[in-house]
Amino acid sequence: MNDRAQRRIDARMLDIAARLASRARGDVEPDPLVGCVVGRVRGDEVEILGAGHHRRFGEAHAEVEALRDCQARGADATGATAWVTLEPCAHFGKTPPCVNALLEARVGEVVIARRDPHVEAAGGYEKLTAAGVRVRFTDASANAIHVSDPFIHRLQEKRPWVIAKWAQSIDGRIATRTGESKWISNDRSRLDVHRLRSRVDAILTGIGTVLKDDPMLTARDVRCVRRTARRIVVDPRLETPVECKLVQSAQAAPVEIWCAEGVAPEKARPFEERGVDVIASPVIGDRIDLRRCLERLSTEREATNVLVEAGAGLLGALFQADLIDEVRAYVAPMLVTDREAMSPGQSAVVDSLSDVARFELAETRRFGDDVRLRYRRLSNAGD
Numbered sequence: 156m157n158d159r160a161q162r163r164i165d166a167r168m169l170d171i172a173a174r175l176a177s178r179a180r181g182d183v184e185p186d187p188l189v190g191c192v193v194g195r196v197r198g199d200e201v202e203i204l205g206a207g208h209h210r211r212f213g214e215a216h217a218e219v220e221a222l223r224d225c226q227a228r229g230a231d232a233t234g235a236t237a238w239v240t241l242e243p244c245a246h247f248g249k250t251p252p253c254v255n256a257l258l259e260a261r262v263g264e265v266v267i268a269r270r271d272p273h274v275e276a277a278g279g280y281e282k283l284t285a286a287g288v289r290v291r292f293t294d295a296s297a298n299a300i301h302v303s304d305p306f307i308h309r310l311q312e313k314r315p316w317v318i319a320k321w322a323q324s325i326d327g328r329i330a331t332r333t334g335e336s337k338w339i340s341n342d343r344s345r346l347d348v349h350r351l352r353s354r355v356d357a358i359l360t361g362i363g364t365v366l367k368d369d370p371m372l373t374a375r376d377v378r379c380v381r382r383t384a385r386r387i388v389v390d391p392r393l394e395t396p397v398e399c400k401l402v403q404s405a406q407a408a409p410v411e412i413w414c415a416e417g418v419a420p421e422k423a424r425p426f427e428e429r430g431v432d433v434i435a436s437p438v439i440g441d442r443i444d445l446r447r448c449l450e451r452l453s454t455e456r457e458a459t460n461v462l463v464e465a466g467a468g469l470l471g472a473l474f475q476a477d478l479i480d481e482v483r484a485y486v487a488p489m490l491v492t493d494r495e496a497m498s499p500g501q502s503a504v505v506d507s508l509s510d511v512a513r514f515e516l517a518e519t520r521r522f523g524d525d526v527r528l529r530y531r532r533l534s535n536a537g538d
């Protein structure tokens with residue numbers, strides 16, 4: 156088979172594997188999302204023998220699920236190809252090594268979208284090749300590469316994958332000059348946000364949004380809530396009103412406030428009495444050190460995905476510190492046309508386009524008359 160035909164097949168199989176992998180978003184983290192397809196290539200076609208994905212934290216890995224699927228269909232995987240989004244693990248963790256399962260099934264070839272940088276799990280490629288299995292890495296499917304971005308980002312950067320979400324007008328405004336933003340996006344877009352809330356580890360907002368909107372930040376009207384996100388307010392001077400919805404609902408879903416080190420402990424007491432964790436956070440000058448706070452969230456809470464739902468102040472600070480990995484902008488069919496209206500991120504003075512942060516378009520999706528644009532930070536594009 157020529158290289159182009161092989162690449163086409165790899166892309167098709169790995170796209171399927173990536174789609175399967177992403178079904179478990181919110182169920183497997185801090186494990187990686189992984190998908191696998193086992194098939195036999197016949198000319199330019201592939202007979203799919205089995206497919207599977209890592210479904211839940213601590214449970215069977217994708218390769219094992221795919222091989223079980225082969226068995227259930229009565230298909231023999233001997234000499235077949237396994238396409239997998241992440242390098243198969245070679246260690247005994249919560250489950251036995253996936254490499255062993257592939258070797259026992261006597262697959263002939265393994266095609267991998269991304270190398271696993273996890274020190275303990277590493278060695279899959281070496282073990283498979285030593286056993287005579289043909290192993291190829293390929294960048295044929297961007298979806299397969301990027302499905303493990305949050306996992307790899309957390310391992311390498313020691314902080315969570317940060318997704319900034321906002322609703323905007325066509326002319327890029329997220330609120331009017333008086334701070335009105337309810338509602339820019341439509342019901343379907345908002346339901347999509349609720350679904351996302353039910354899959355992330357934490358939701359970050361700023362004190363400005365709490366004072367203006369009094370948000371709840373819980374996942375509502377979602378059929379399957381996979382995890383309850385920790386709701387966090389960046390509030391340097393501890394100005395959050397005790398009677399706000401977030402504090403009042405702290406018993407139902409966790410709430411944390413990041414205030415600056417040095418804020419008087421008695422100021423924290425009314426919050427703590429209501430079950431809110433008040434975290435005295437490190438500062439740089441008079442600003443909370445958001446990078447260190449996110450690192451703590453990753454190490455102490457094992458947070459893989461963090462959603463930011465804030466206004467220009469916090470978004471701008473995160474953009475400036477280069478801490479946003481993904482953007483989800485819901486564009487609604489309206490124009491504000493007021494230069495005093497808020498845009499997402501007002502913090503930097505930029506004279507030249509060579510100084511701007513650049514993203515790549517990952518996906519567009521329509522929700523009625525709204526469009527969701529999903530962008531990934533360019534530096535995170537693959538290994």
Ligand SMILES: NC(=O)c1ccc[n+]([C@@H]2O[C@H](COP(=O)([O-])OP(=O)(O)OC[C@H]3O[C@@H](n4cnc5c(N)ncnc54)[C@H](OP(=O)(O)O)[C@@H]3O)[C@@H](O)[C@H]2O)c1
Binds near residue numbers: 467
């Ligand atoms: N359309 C949408 O999707 C959407 C979503 C959320 C909110 N909004 C709108 O956004 C508006 C609120 O925006 P906003 O900018 O006032 O609020 P915000 O971004 O929620 O919070 C801003 C506050 O966070 C503080 N802050 C940010 N980074 C900090 C850091 N590193 N250390 C310490 N403090 C930090 C700022 O402190 P300083 O004052 O010291 O700078 C400021 O007080 C509202 O009108 C709301 O409706 C729109």
